[in-house]
Amino acid sequence: MAYNLKETSLKPERLTGGHRMCAGCGAPPVARTILRALKEDDKAVIGSATGCLEVSTFLYPYTAWKDSFIHTAFENSAATISGAEAAYTAMKKTGKIDDTYKFIAFGGDGGTYDIGLQSLSGAMERGHDMVYVCYDNGAYMNTGIQRSSATPKYADTSTSPAGKVVPGKQQFRKELTRVMAAHGIPYVAQTAPTKNFKDLYEKSEKAIYTPGPAFMNVLAPCPRGWRYETSKLMELSEIAIDTCFWPLFEVVNGEYKLSYRPKNKRPISDWLEAQGRFKHIMKNPEAIVEIQEEIDLKWTQLLRLCGEQE
Amino acid sequence: MAIRDKLSGNEAVAVAMRQINPDVVAAFPITPSTEVPQYFSSYVADGLVDTEFVAVESEHSAMSACIGAQAAGGRAMTATSSAGLALMWEMLYIAASSRLPMVMSLVTRALSGPINIHNDHSDAMGCRDSGWIQLFGENNQEAYDNFIMALRVGEHKDVQLPVLNCYDGFITSHSVENMELLEDNLVKDFVGEYKPQHYMLNSKQQIAVGPLDLPPHYFEHKRLQAEAMRNAKNVILEVSAEFEKMTGRKYGLFEEYRMEDAEIAMVILGSTAGTAKYVIDELREKGVKAGLIKIRVFRPFPAEELAAALSHCKAIAIMDKADGFNAKGGALFNEIRSAMYDGDARPAIVNYIYGLGGRDVRTNDLEKVYDALAEIVATGVVGDPYRYVGVIDANDVAVQAEAAAARE
Structure with missing residues (x-):
């Protein structure tokens, strides 16, 4: 059946309202859309690394999660969920349970690209039937906007401040989605909340219902860290896609496939000027050219991987 | 069966x-x-x-x-x-x-x-x-x-x-x-x-x-x-x-070995208890009233029970197979000495750090400890309770010679 936002929105919410995430944050619509891709009758165990999503949705004695949920620490969302999945496999085998469960681990970019990378890599390599979702907002937002290896070059963060001598973060971001694709797992996707959420929903469905490990890297704009008006969440996501800062693609059994090619690739300055964290380089054309060149290089590499015309 | x-x-x-x-x-x-x-x-x-x-x-x-x-x-x-x-x-x-x-x-x-x-x-x-x-x-x-x-x-x-x-x-x-x-x-x-x-x-x-x-x-x-x-x-x-x-195998919070009438006793965790039992049997042959407590349950810590079991002793050596780095001895020593505070009995209590990093713990090491306890009982002098056994002391010529002989 073709995707229909109105119809999928009628499914009962599995991450309910009342949580304490900021207005204009990308993480809650991302999490809700992913959970909507679960079949209604299927049960799920959801895990989360320490971070905004966790501390804002499960503050004792309240939880916003309708499914069983576990948080243990920052760097081990993948390992924790892999253990739950292993228990499920054993208990199903011995007849202790007969319901169908799906296993989804969330982590921010700090908990995924950085401190949780080993745990994630291990869980994916072992082949657990689980989905790992990185909601990437490009910094440690929960602790006050510190730089991570997902932070874009020249972004002003609290540990890569735009100073008089050093203009923000000095490194380009890590290409984690490609790192995960190199694991040779059945399903890897890069997606974002955009338009009618079709791309995110359909990739979530594939990730959840492909047997074995799956990884999704989902752009999740952060109004505090990126410094944009909260009403502009979807617009920020759209500019990221159309400038090719955040291309949409998937890797199915090792085959790269481009999900969307902008008709008119917008200049990266459109994306930079929409955010306060790049304000200090807007009068620095050399920096903007440098970023544009990197974006173009990565985009060309991706087109080649996907077998698309450059 | x-x-x-x-x-x-x-x-x-x-x-x-x-x-x-x-x-x-x-x-x-x-x-x-x-x-x-x-x-x-x-x-x-x-x-x-x-x-x-x-x-x-x-x-x-x-x-x-x-x-x-x-x-x-x-x-x-x-x-x-x-x-x-x-x-x-x-x-x-x-x-x-x-x-x-x-x-x-x-x-x-x-x-x-x-x-x-x-x-x-x-x-x-x-x-x-x-x-x-x-x-x-x-x-x-x-x-x-x-x-x-x-x-x-x-x-x-x-x-x-x-x-x-x-x-x-x-x-x-x-x-x-x-x-x-x-x-x-x-x-x-x-x-x-x-x-x-x-x-x-x-x-x-x-x-x-x-x-x-x-x-x-x-x-x-x-x-x-x-x-x-x-x-x-x-x-x-x-x-x-x-x-x-x-x-038919009996387990408690700790095992007491020849403790009924023991005047000097050791408290040990783990395998060294076996060596201590051998040493105690030999000392008992010579009329020395030596005993041992081997702790099985370390957490929760059986403080009251240990204090009661040790109350009739005159001198006790707490054996720590880990140093404390608080400059006041190992963890077991500090906890047992604290446990004894609630009772009226005030036996002399010393601490021996032993066996670190796999250093062999020999019967003569444990004999030295019992000898030291007997000395405390005889003289009434405790001295520094934070001690080592089996370590080679750079300043101790006799110990160095013994270590050299052992290596040959």
């Missing part, structure tokens, strides 16, 4: 795990505990268990996976040593505070640095306040028996805490000893089915584990956790009594 066998400590523990047939074993290799998952993975490969064996990429993930598995509603187990336990550090507290009664064998080994693969208790002492019940075994039989009892203790409704089954690296883990195994069905019946009250895979009631717990509730939760540890003492005694009925 018990099954007589010759096994290493690690293999005996792996056999206990096979008999229990847990849902998940998640483990990472480290010497000297790594034989446990090796033996166990062969049981998995041969189809002798239903367990999912998760060969994780680190000990941090081993403990994380065990937490996920136990919270899901399964029985989870692992084994580690030394640096492996240290890497689990963060997760040890989370397992305990989430009230997840998993069992882990800690095959005790010196902590780095410098790196050293041999036995002492610095790993076990390092995690003594992480909220895990800690049982210590002297030999292979005790490592096996304690492991089986650990499940019942941890899973008891009044406890619900994880349990560490500690035994000495190489000395116990790798030595092959005669021992008695239980029949598989007896172990299965003894441990029973794991029926947690709340678990993630309960389709009738979803649960959420590991909240952000701020000042209005955190304190109360920690207090409940502390109460569970206090409850564990009676549960351990109940489970041990039941185990004795089945096996």
Whole structure:
């Protein structure tokens, strides 16, 4: 059946309202859309690394999660969920349970690209039937906007401040989605909340219902860290896609496939000027050219991987 | 009928795990505990268990996976040593505070640095306040028996805490000893089915584990956790009594060896107790009233019981196989001396740091300790209570000569 936002929105919410995430944050619509891709009758165990999503949705004695949920620490969302999945496999085998469960681990970019990378890599390599979702907002937002290896070059963060001598973060971001694709797992996707959420929903469905490990890297704009008006969440996501800062693609059994090619690739300055964290380089054309060149290089590499015309 | 066998400590523990047939074993290799998952993975490969064996990429993930598995509603187990336990550090507290009664064998080994693969208790002492019940075994039989009892203790409704089954690296883990195994069905019946009250895979009631717990509730939760540890003492005694009925092997909070009329006594954890018993027998032949207390239950700490058992002694040596680095002696010493404060008896108490990094503990080392205790009794002079035995003292010519002779 073709995707229909109105119809999928009628499914009962599995991450309910009342949580304490900021207005204009990308993480809650991302999490809700992913959970909507679960079949209604299927049960799920959801895990989360320490971070905004966790501390804002499960503050004792309240939880916003309708499914069983576990948080243990920052760097081990993948390992924790892999253990739950292993228990499920054993208990199903011995007849202790007969319901169908799906296993989804969330982590921010700090908990995924950085401190949780080993745990994630291990869980994916072992082949657990689980989905790992990185909601990437490009910094440690929960602790006050510190730089991570997902932070874009020249972004002003609290540990890569735009100073008089050093203009923000000095490194380009890590290409984690490609790192995960190199694991040779059945399903890897890069997606974002955009338009009618079709791309995110359909990739979530594939990730959840492909047997074995799956990884999704989902752009999740952060109004505090990126410094944009909260009403502009979807617009920020759209500019990221159309400038090719955040291309949409998937890797199915090792085959790269481009999900969307902008008709008119917008200049990266459109994306930079929409955010306060790049304000200090807007009068620095050399920096903007440098970023544009990197974006173009990565985009060309991706087109080649996907077998698309450059 | 018990099954007589010759096994290493690690293999005996792996056999206990096979008999229990847990849902998940998640483990990472480290010497000297790594034989446990090796033996166990062969049981998995041969189809002798239903367990999912998760060969994780680190000990941090081993403990994380065990937490996920136990919270899901399964029985989870692992084994580690030394640096492996240290890497689990963060997760040890989370397992305990989430009230997840998993069992882990800690095959005790010196902590780095410098790196050293041999036995002492610095790993076990390092995690003594992480909220895990800690049982210590002297030999292979005790490592096996304690492991089986650990499940019942941890899973008891009044406890619900994880349990560490500690035994000495190489000395116990790798030595092959005669021992008695239980029949598989007896172990299965003894441990029973794991029926947690709340678990993630309960389709009738979803649960959420590991909240952000701020000042209005955190304190109360920690207090409940502390109460569970206090409850564990009676549960351990109940489970041990039941185990004795089945096996004839008696276990308490600690073992007293020739303590009835002992004037001088040692308190020891682990395998060195065997050496001490030999020394005591020899001293007794000479008319020296020497005794030993071997602690089995280190967490919860049996303070009142130990104080009572030691109250009639004149001088006591507390043997710590881990230094304290507080400049005032080892952990066991400080806790036992504190335990004695509540009673009227004031025996002389000294501390000996011994056996660090696998230094051999010989009978003459322990004789020296008993001699020193006898000297304290005779002279009434205690001196500095923070002492070492078996260490080569750079300033002591006699000790250096002895060490040189031993090397030849």
